[in-house]
Amino acid sequence: YNGGLYGYNNSLPVAVVQNGRYSETVFDGLEDYDFSAAVCDTGCSVTRQFNFSAFKNKISTAEKHSGKYSLKLNAGEVVTVSTFVRPFTDNSHQVFTYTSKADTCSGQTLLQTIRTDSNSVLPQFTPIAGKKVVIGAWVKEGRNCKCTGYTGNQISIGITENNSTSFTNFIAAGSIIEGWQRYEAIIDIPAGASALSVSFKATDTAAVYFDDIRIHPFSANMKSFVYDPVNLRLMAELDENNY
Numbered sequence: 001y002n003g004g005l006y007g008y009n010n011s012l013p014v015a016v017v018q019n020g021r022y023s024e025t026v027f028d029g030l031e032d033y034d035f036s037a038a039v040c041d042t043g044c045s046v047t048r049q050f051n052f053s054a055f056k057n058k059i060s061t062a063e064k065h066s067g068k069y070s071l072k073l074n075a076g077e078v079v080t081v082s083t084f085v086r087p088f089t090d091n092s093h094q095v096f097t098y099t100s101k102a103d104t105c106s107g108q109t110l111l112q113t114i115r116t117d118s119n120s121v122l123p124q125f126t127p128i129a130g131k132k133v134v135i136g137a138w139v140k141e142g143r144n145c146k147c148t149g150y151t152g153n154q155i156s157i158g159i160t161e162n163n164s165t166s167f168t169n170f171i172a173a174g175s176i177i178e179g180w181q182r183y184e185a186i187i188d189i190p191a192g193a194s195a196l197s198v199s200f201k202a203t204d205t206a207a208v209y210f211d212d213i214r215i216h217p218f219s220a221n222m223k224s225f226v227y228d229p230v231n232l233r234l235m236a237e238l239d240e241n242n243y
Helices: 053-058
Strands: 001-007 012-018 026-028 071-075 076-086 096-102 109-116 130-141 153-159 164-170 173-177 182-189 193-202 209-219 221-227 234-238
Touching: 026 071, 053 130, 071 193, 130 153, 153 182, 164 182, 193 209, 209 221
Parallel strands: none
Antiparallel strands: 001 012, 012 221, 026 209, 071 209, 076 193, 096 109, 130 182, 130 209, 153 164, 153 193, 173 182, 221 234
16 A cells, blocks of 8 residues: 645645555644635545644744644643554445446446545544554754753553553654654554554653654655645655654
């Protein structure tokens, strides 16, 4: 499978993924939540793979890894987004309705239409149980850090299985580059998992900024793109390692 994610009212590609389904991938640079444009076709609306609309008041221009915006959390704040996990054999989102008509010349019944809904054409983000995924992001803390790494923030992954949720906490690793440090967490989703949540946390006294958040299958490659929300010119391209 190959997939492409579109943003800015479905007008520009924000991520392309190889060896990954559309429904298995996420990229959010927090750039287009205030973007508006004339929409001619509203019959097949596109939902965001991870939707931070409920936290628009936390989208800030104070710091940014790419583009103009990032997610700002003040000390002690937590933002959580979650989704269902789909069994490997579950294709229930692919719903097709067939209609037929009689051919007056041959007397045979012929196919007339094949119809489906928007969730079949553009399914929501639903990772697949039993697979391994990569969760990446960039983080910056709002303090003067003469250190090798940030410690006042976390990304917490919650996996629900058999009505019980277990959490795994991650911290950023690697060099601080122009004030930002990279997250890359590898998660095994159990075969019996039913839901997955991702929580972004500010665990110390300083404000924390998260940007360029993405999820894709472990065996997939993703490139993502950030545009100026006014003139729509390309501002940044993030490679397979989210650099």
